[in-house]
Structure formats: C-alpha cells, structure tokens
Amino acid sequence: MAAEALAALVVDLQARGLRVEVPLERRIGGAGPSDSGMLWVGGFPLTVPTDNAAAADSPYALRAEDDGYAIFEGDRRLAGASTQQRPRFYDLSTADGTPYWKIGLMHLDSFASTVVQTCAYWGNDDQCRFCGIGVSLDSGRTIVKKSPEQLAEVALAAKELDGAVDATLTTGSSNGVDRGARYVARCGHAVREATALPVEVQFEPPRKLEVIDEVADLGIDSVGIHVESFDPDVLARVAPAKARTGIDQYFRAWERAVARFGEGQVSTYVILGMGEDPEITVEGCRRAIDIGVFPFVVPIRPVAGSLMADVVPPDRLYTERIYRKVAAHMAKRGMGSDIAKAGCARCQACSGLQSVQALLQIGKPPAQTSHAG
Numbered sequence: 027m028a029a030e031a032l033a034a035l036v037v038d039l040q041a042r043g044l045r046v047e048v049p050l051e052r053r054i055g056g057a058g059p060s061d062s063g064m065l066w067v068g069g070f071p072l073t074v075p076t077d078n079a080a081a082a083d084s085p086y087a088l089r090a091e092d093d094g095y096a097i098f099e100g101d102r103r104l105a106g107a108s109t110q111q112r113p114r115f116y117d118l119s120t121a122d123g124t125p126y127w128k129i130g131l132m133h134l135d136s137f138a139s140t141v142v143q144t145c146a147y148w149g150n151d152d153q154c155r156f157c158g159i160g161v162s163l164d165s166g167r168t169i170v171k172k173s174p175e176q177l178a179e180v181a182l183a184a185k186e187l188d189g190a191v192d193a194t195l196t197t198g199s200s201n202g203v204d205r206g207a208r209y210v211a212r213c214g215h216a217v218r219e220a221t222a223l224p225v226e227v228q229f230e231p232p233r234k235l236e237v238i239d240e241v242a243d244l245g246i247d248s249v250g251i252h253v254e255s256f257d258p259d260v261l262a263r264v265a266p267a268k269a270r271t272g273i274d275q276y277f278r279a280w281e282r283a284v285a286r287f288g289e290g291q292v293s294t295y296v297i298l299g300m301g302e303d304p305e306i307t308v309e310g311c312r313r314a315i316d317i318g319v320f321p322f323v324v325p326i327r328p329v330a331g332s333l334m335a336d337v338v339p340p341d342r343l344y345t346e347r348i349y350r351k352v353a354a355h356m357a358k359r360g361m362g363s364d365i366a367k368a369g370c371a372r373c374q375a376c377s378g379l380q381s382v383q384a385l386l387q388i389g390k391p392p393a394q395t396s397h398a399g
C-alpha cells in the first residue's frame with residue numbers, strides 16, 4: 027500500500043473503527059484508550075474503536091490470513107496487520123490474590139495504569155463528558171487504588187515477561203492542592219526504581235504549581251497535563267471543572283513543567299470532534315508547541331458508559347487537516363514526533379499524527395478515499 031494511502035487508512039480507521047472477525051486484545055471502559063482494539067497496521071501502532079456504534083458500521087474488517095492478519099474493505103485487502111497477544115503477566119496475581127491485570131494493563135508496548143480510579147468530578151455536574159474513569163471500577167475490572175508497591179511489582183513483570191518499554195500512569199483528580207499529582211508521582215517513582223523504565227505521570231494542574239517541582243524531584247521522565255480542548259466554549263460544555271481552571275492556568279502549569287522536564291516531555295491531549303472551532307484548536311496547539319508542549323491530538327473515542335457515548339467521531343478529512351497543520355508547526359519548531367520519552371505521546375497509538383508526520387508530505391492535500399467523509 028502506498029505511503030499516503032496507508033496514512034489515510036490509519037486516520038480513517040481511528041475515525042470509523044474496525045469490525046473484528048478474529049480474537050483481539052481489547053481495552054473495555056476506563057480513562058485511557060477505551061473500547062478499543064490494539065494492533066499494528068502497516069507497522070504503525072494503533073488503538074482503534076472496536077466496540078462502539080461507529081465500529082459496528084465500519085467498512086473495515088480485521089481478518090486472519092494464512093500468515094497473520096490484514097485489514098479488509100469488503101473483499102479488498104488493504105494492509106497487513108499484527109495484533110497484540112494476551113500479555114503473559116495477566117495470568118499472575120499478587121500475594122494477596124489480586125490479579126495483575128486489575129493493577130495495570132499493556133497498551134501495546136506500554137505498561138499503563140489508572141492509580142486512583144475515582145475522580146472528584148465523577149458523578150456530579152463537573153464530570154468530563156468524554157471520560158469513563160468510573161466505568162471500569164463499576165464493572166469490577168480494576169481496584170479503586172493501587173499502591174506504589176503493587177504497581178512496581180506488576181510493571182516489572184510487564185517489562186520482563188511482555189517487553190514493556192515505558193510506563194504511563196494516570197489518576198482521577200482530587201480536591202487537594204496537588205489534585206492527585208503527588209500520589210501518582212510516588213507511584214511513578216516506585217515503578218521507575220523497580221524497572222528503570224521511563225515513566226509518564228498524568229494529572230490536572232495543581233493548585234500550587236510548586237507541586238510540579240516535587241514531581242520532577244521524584245525522577246519522573248514525562249508529564250501529561252491535559253486541557254482536552256483549546257476552545258473555551260467546548261471546554262465549558264464538556265469539562266466544566268477544567269474550564270474553571272482555565273486554559274491560561276494550563277499554560278502556566280505547562281511552562282513550569284517544561285522548565286523541569288524539558289521540551290516535548292510535557293504533553294496535553296487535544297480531543298477533536300467535540301464541536302470545537304478548528305482555528306482556535308490549531309492556534310492553541312501552536313501556542314503550546316512554542317513553549318515546548320507536545321499537543322497529543324486525537325479524535326474523540328466515545329466510551330460506552332460515558333456522557334458522550336453516542337457521539338459520532340469526526341471524519342478523516344477533518345482530523346487529517348488539523349494533524350497536518352499541527353505537524354507542520356511541530357516540524358517548524360524542530361519538535362519530532364519521537365521526542366517524548368514516555369507515555370501517550372511516546373506511544374502515539376491513539377493519534378494519527380505520527381502517521382501523517384511520517385508518511386505524508388506536509389502541505390499536500392489529504393488523499394481522497396472512497397469513504398472520506
């Protein structure tokens with residue numbers, strides 16, 4: 027498959043999802059790449075919706091071949107694919123009988139965990155509408171709080187048995203001045219000490235920005251401080267607590283973090299498809315890149331059980347246009363897509379940005395496919 031067509035397929039798969047006709051390791055519910063299959067398509071790591079309404083109607087299907095797997099559209103074979111095997115550490119349990127998979131999961135080659143599975147905003151008017159953090163807890167697929175020791179034990183098994191190359195730890199927000207940053211950083215520190223893997227921790231901007239220095243002092247490699255949208259109207263509608271924090275406060279937190287963690291080691295999710303103004307979105311990404319923040323641009327992934335479960339993800343042409351503008355500015359500023367040491371921006375499987383950066387000549391118009399929306 028030609029490079030440009032492959033990039034278009036990667037972006038379109040994330041928009042339209044994949045019907046799965048073979049067993050596939052999936053992530054159901056939760057705060058990360060939820061209701062998604064994890065696979066490699068044409069060599070690119072990808073999380074792709076497999077369990078939402080869009081995926082059920084997707085033109086794309088994953089099928090087995092004599093030697094591996096491939097993506098098909100009807101009878102037409104589009105690209106080779108490989109799938110994630112069930113990680114071996116999932117069969118282990120801690121001494122107190124907790125299965126390792128309730129403590130952490132493999133997201134392709136990254137060990138990932140939500141260290142505190144509750145959020146001060148969950149279940150009230152402040153709940154982020156796209157989020158599913160309470161869903162996995164309700165279903166019994168995880169435990170409410172993981173200890174640093176548990177995480178260190180499981181992360182080591184993920185490295186040794188399944189080749190994890192980094193760890194990504196996130197947390198629900200708390201009402202404390204640190205908003206949960208101190209605890210997730212302690213967990214990250216324990217994982218790093220036990221495994222020597224690079225670690226990303228994710229948290230909301232602390233009320234006291236000095237907390238960011240405490241996180242850095244624990245030897246954490248990268249941080250994710252996620253504004254989710256640069257459009258203030260969208261933020262007010264979908265994430266009221268984040269809107270109250272205010273986009274400028276995110277910039278203040280990022281500046282402090284870049285000073286300690288370095289360029290490209292601070293990232294923010296930027297979710298597309300929530301009704302945002304594309305110009306405001308691109309401009310926000312530009313401003314973030316200019317201060318050294320990696321804008322991790324992703325299409326919305328409607329999570330079953332979230333308040334946006336029925337949202338239709340944006341079409342490929344929309345996301346690709348924004349990817350191109352953001353990628354162009356990153357290139358101009360010398361920020362490579364491989365700059366992050368750990369976390370979502372290192373893995374990149376939830377975004378098509380990397381495929382657009384790697385495969386498309388920036389400036390060329392998006393390729394038309396038969397299903398471009």
Ligand code: SF4
Pocket residue numbers: 057145146147148152153154157158159197198199230265
């Ligand atoms: S802050 Fe929002 S996105 Fe993060 S865990 Fe809480 S509700 Fe979910």
